[in-house]
Amino acid sequence: MSNSKVLALGVLSAAMLMTILDGSIVTVAMPAIQQDLGFSPAGLSWTVNAYLIAFGGLLLLAGRLGDLIGRRSMFLAGNTVFTAASLFAGVASGPGQLIAARFLQGVGSALAASVVLGILVTMFTEDGERAKAIGVFSFTGAAGASIGQVLGGVLTDALNWHWVFFINVPIGLVTVALALKALPNDRGIGMAAGADVLGAVLVTSGLMLGIYTVVQIAEYGWLSGRTLGGAAVSAGLIAGFLVRQATAATPLLPLRIFRSRNVSGANVVQMLTLSAMFAFQIIVALYMQKVLGYGALQTGLAMLPAAVAIGGVSLFVSAPLSTRFGARNVLIAGLVLLLVGMAWLTRLPVHATYVVDLLPMMVLIAGGGLVLPMLTTLGMSGAKADDAGLASGLFNTTQQIGMALGIAVLSTLAASRTGSQLTAGASEAEALTSGYRLAFMVATGLLVAALAVSFTVLRKPAVQAVSAPVNEPVALAI
Template sequence: MTGSKRLALTVLSAATLMTILDGSIVTVALPAIQQDLGFTPAGLSWTVNAYLIAFGGLLLLAGRLGDLIGRKSLFLTGNAVFTIASLLAGAATTPAMLVAARFLQGVGSALASSVVLGILVTLFTENGERARAIGIFSFTGAAGASIGQVLGGVLTDAMNWHWIFLINVPIGALTIAFAIKSLPADRGIGLSAGADALGALLVTGGLMLGIYTVVQIEQYGWTSARTLGLGAISSALLLGFVVRQRTARTPLLQLRIFRSRSVSGANLAQMLTLSAMFAFQILVALYMQRVLGYSALATGLAMLPAAVAIGGVSLFASARLITRFGARTVLLAGLVLLLAGMGWLTRLPVEASYAVDLLPMMVLIAGGGLVLPALTTLGMADAAPADAGLASGLFSTTQQVGMAIGIAVLSTLAAARTGTELVAGATEAAALTSGYRLAFTVAAGLLAAALVVGLLVLRRPAHTTSRQLAPAAAH
């Protein structure tokens, strides 16, 4: 790997790390933010939800825009927007200002992260070199959430919550400066090759409304008129988008991409896996603080072994294992480790010992360092150069949809079980623990489903690639 390629990979990884960190660094700082800015309990969730809605809703459109107007230009624009939004978030003095800044952060993250994988797979074309690059890149995604919780705890306790956002400003500025120098220039294929405005409106509106509906389920319930009505509208918009893509002269999403078993299977497995991983990233931290009484700093430090385990495996082992045994085999091995770790969490007691009840799970969660690089390899394996941004945006979209579903489903189940236990006379600690254990059990089921997808859908290499699936040129 040449020096220029190493610099480009560092830039791409740094930008991704900022995005991943921003999704998790807020969680341990939420009590401090609520106390300082006067958020209501319902309003506080919008410091997370506003980011998720903008990020998840724009990824697919942004990925295609990268193919059309140039991935480097979109990457630079996204990082600039994210950096400015981080400054605004760090300077926020009211709930409305912080929520608006978080939404803008989500927009910037979507623009930048949607094209990262597209740049990576076109920059690293040799199989072994690409596997090493994906392993390094995936380190930032695999360990980023855990690092975010550690860093969030340290910054919140040592300084104040404003710094969880302000720290992005110098990192963002350096990323932009080095990206201008190191990333290859590309002109894109032109807006005329895929400027489907109606399709863009349908998919962006459908995804944003769908994620909004999902993250509000905890407050309004699964069967409320609001949830069912908004869910139906979102489904109608997304169905309209699919119909539009079948008939549009220049579709935003080439549906042929789903004929690849690698693409379809990897995206489905990723959605299931990340839905389950929310239980680890968020609920374990809440369990430590609300049941065991850990401070924000202690919670972050307690999560550190998981960050080290995931990061070490993804950085030093995943590329060699994928090159030797294949991405599918590595994926299955990682999912087995994650399933064992989640199964361990289903037995958490009210009065836990960190060394006995939590640390073993922190080691087993290293399976995430195998799963994410393998999924990335499979999800991008069949992407033709002209569709690399689209495949990257699709892969990033399923990540965010998976996280949103995990947040809605697992937190709602945990809250409902906790309420039932409180009514039955349980102590608050016992009721909370019972709710978390139920969420961990469901998360284990989601990981088992991802394992089935890996066994069945990805059971053999795809014989047809998106290059072969591309329409034949007119004669």
């Protein structure tokens, strides 16, 4: 791998690190933010929801715009917006200012993250080289999540919550400066090739409303008029978008991309897997703090073995295994490891021992270090060169939808079970543990479904389509 490619990979990984770091570091700082700015309990959730709605809602549009006007330009714009919004968030003095800043952070993250994979797969065209690059990229994501949990506790305790946002500013400035030098200056295929304004309005509003509806389920309930109405309108907007894409001369999302079994299947598997992994990343942390009495920093340190396991496997093991056994087979092996680990968590006791009850899952979660790089490989394998940014945006969109569904479904089920157990006379610790175990059971079922889709839908990539020259027709991997 040449020095220029190493630098480019470093820039792309730094952008991913900043995005992932921001998500996990804010979670740890939320109690301090609530106390300082006077958030209500319901209002506090919008420090996460505002970001999630903007990020998930704009990814698909941003990915296509990256193909049209140039992925480098979109990457630079996104990182610039995100860095400025982080500074805005750090100096926020009220709830409204912070929520607005978090929404702008989501916009910036969507612009940058939507094209990162498109840039990566068009720069690294050889199979072995690409596998190593994807492994490094996945390692960065895993490291960012756990570093954020630890760093959030350190910064909040040693300084104050403002610094969980300020830390993004120097990272963002360096990333933009290096990106100007390291990333190829692609011009894109031109707005005339896909400037579907109506389609953009339909899909962006539909996704934003859909994600908004999902994250509000915990407050309003599954069968409330607000939830059902929002879901119906969102579904109608998405349906209108699909009809538009089937008839438009220059569609925003050419439906041909779904002819690839690998593109379609990998996105479905990703949604199921990330919905399930929410149970590990968030609910295990809640279990440690609310049931076992761990502090924020102690919880972050307890999660470090998982980061080491995922990062080590994605960085050093996934690429050689993919080359030898194929992405689909390695994906299935990783899903099996995750399934065993999640099933282990369904037996968590009220009085747990870390080494016996939690550490085994921290090791088995290494399966994520196989799953995430292989899903990236398969999800991008059927996209044409002109659609690399679109496929990247689609892949990131299903990632956010999976996370949003995991948050809504698993947390709501856990809260419902906890409430019923408290009503029945259980102690708070027993009720919480019962709710968390139910969430782990459902997460286990989601991983079973992900395995089923992997076996029946995914195939060995027939070609590395995104490595083809721009505007040259490429056969899809069916």
